[in-house]
Amino acid sequence: MKRIAFFALILFLLVSCGTRKEYKDALLRAETVMDEHPDSALLILDSLGQHESEFTRHFRMQYQLHRQNAVNKTSDKFTSDSLCQVLVSYFDRHGTVNERVLAHYLLGRAYTDMGDAPQAISSYQDAISAADTTVADFNFFTMLCVYAQMADVFHYQLLLSNEIESRKKATYYAYRANRPKLGIYNQALSAGAYILLNKNDSAEIILKSAIGQFQKSGDTQQALRYSKTLMYLYTEPPQRLAEAKALMDQFESESELFDEHHELPPSQHQYYYYKGNYYKGINNLDSAEFFYRKIYHPRMPYIAQDPMYRGLLSVFTKRHQADSIAKYARLYCMANDSSIALKDRDMVAQMAATYNYSRLQKEAHRNEVKAYKIQFGFIIMAIIAVLSFVTAFLIWKYFRRRYQQEIMRLKTDYANASFEYEENLYELQLLEAVQHENESERKRLLDENVVLQERIEELQRKEPISKYLAVSATLAEERIVKRFHEIASRPLLKATEEDWKELADTFARSYPVLFRDLCQHCNTPQCIRVCILTVLGFGNNEQANVLETTKQRISNIRSSLNNALFNEPSSRTLSRNLSVRYNVYGLKVHD
Secondary structure (H helix, E strand, O other), rough: OOHHHHHHHHHHHHHHHOHHHHHHHHHHHHOOOHOHHHHHHHHHHHHHHHHHHHHHHHHHHHHHHHHHHHHOOOOOOOOOOHHHHHHHHHHHHOOOOOHHHHHHHHHHHHHHHOOOOHHHHHHHHHHHHOOOOOOOOOOHHHHHHHHHHHHHHHHHHHHHHHHHHHHHHHHHHHHOOHHHHHHHHHHHHHHHHHHHHOOOOHHHHHHHHHHHHHHOOOOOHHHHHHHHHHHHHHOOHHHHHHHHEEEEEEHHHHOOOOOOOOOOOHHHHHHHHHHHHHHHHOOOOOHHHHHHHHHOOOOHHHHHHHHHHHHHHHHHHHHHHHHHHHEEEHHHHHHOOOOHHHHHHHHHHHHHHHHHHHHHHHHHHHHHHHHHHHHHHHHHHHHHHHHHHHHHHHHHHHHHHHHHHHHHHHHHHHHHHHHHHHHHHHHHHHHOOOOOOHHHHHHHHHHHHHHHHHHHHHHHHOOOHHHHHHHHHHHOOOOHHHHHHHHHOOOOOOOOOOOOOOOOHHHHHHHHHHHHHHHHHHHHHHHHHHHHHHHOOOOHHHHHHHHOOHHHHHHHHHHHHHHHOOOOOOOOHHHHHHHHHHHOOOOOOOO
């Protein structure tokens, strides 16, 4: 019971340390409706915020990130970048790809609202750098917002080429986010940049494509909205006034922007400039003047009055009214002073250079960091490879030593068992001469030899021993070896020098290392011949017959040979030492 209570306490502590499931579900609901219904998302988040004291640090950061996103989408302007800076710093270290991109985007929106265009662009570019479009759940809608907002900043800074590129990216990510209307919208907005670059043909192609796509999708009001920009293009050259009039008639008959008095809201008064241009083009100057004056509305920014003064100036110029020309020329110049425009162009050039330099500098830094990481990775891989090689070599060397030690142990066991077996046979031969005395000793030796025989047979089945035994068996089948066995059994036969030379050559092929050492340590041919005959299994009597000497002389040669090769002054251990040192097995030690 105590153990169960202990585990229950641990489980309670773990659950209490985490974020409650209903809080996570609420945040997920807010995130789900964020793009389509940001007001609803903000209500959910504000309700969830009442429990903020119970949040973990990570969940609190996620909550603040999505709440800032909801505030941004409900058109509330940011007045400080402090919280967004905290979010960027946190999610750069602990967030997912989507969270990092969103944090940098919101920081860019804060800088945009605060009028800091360079910092805004820098933050948007950081958001792009943080993106990884290969992630399965990557939020392409956020990337659409990043490029669209960046394009707006470029537009206000008159960085038109940058704006066009950003609009293209925004269009691309709109389709990736399954928001085709936003893609068409950004495509249509890029036409304004082409017009300011005096590329009217490109602007017309883009606008016609966007209007056609809006109509195809059933969004007639958006198509009418962007047809106003086509009106501007068609009222400039006189030969396209009929096309402009057709667009104006369609706009006035189908647009829902007009109120019950058929008046447009102040934000849409730019239309009257296009209509004034049309009437000026057909030389209906009274109507042109009427619509130019209609552009004005209370609380209108002074700089926005530029089209009105420009249109009125053109009307009075055609009428040749000098006083009105002077008046409106002065007003037009005040709204659009050439020196200010020149200053603005210089500022724009400097701003563009700053953005490009900043972007290139960041790109260079990223490439430098990337190159450093690759170089560091190669170094780590090289170190790992070297360590792996050294480790593998040491392991190989260790197991090789273990294997060699195991082989040496088997060789020694086999040699000792064979030696003891032969020793027992030798003692049994001596006991046979004494007839029935020491019967118990004889029985002991026989029993011991049975055990030794089983051990020898077991060792013979081991791969290292069987491999070396195969060499001995092969050598025993050689013609010259059989010839010497025949000579040993028939005293009348004698071995010639040619026989000894052939035997030595055959032996050297089977045991080259032993033969080399024999040549180095034996000072007489007879010593070498005794060792060869010993390896071939000839007993002392057989060796004495072949070499035409006494058995004692053979024993003395074996003793000196054992002493020279193994530093043991005994003839009895020669065979065992040869087995261990030179892999010579299956030898008969005694007659």
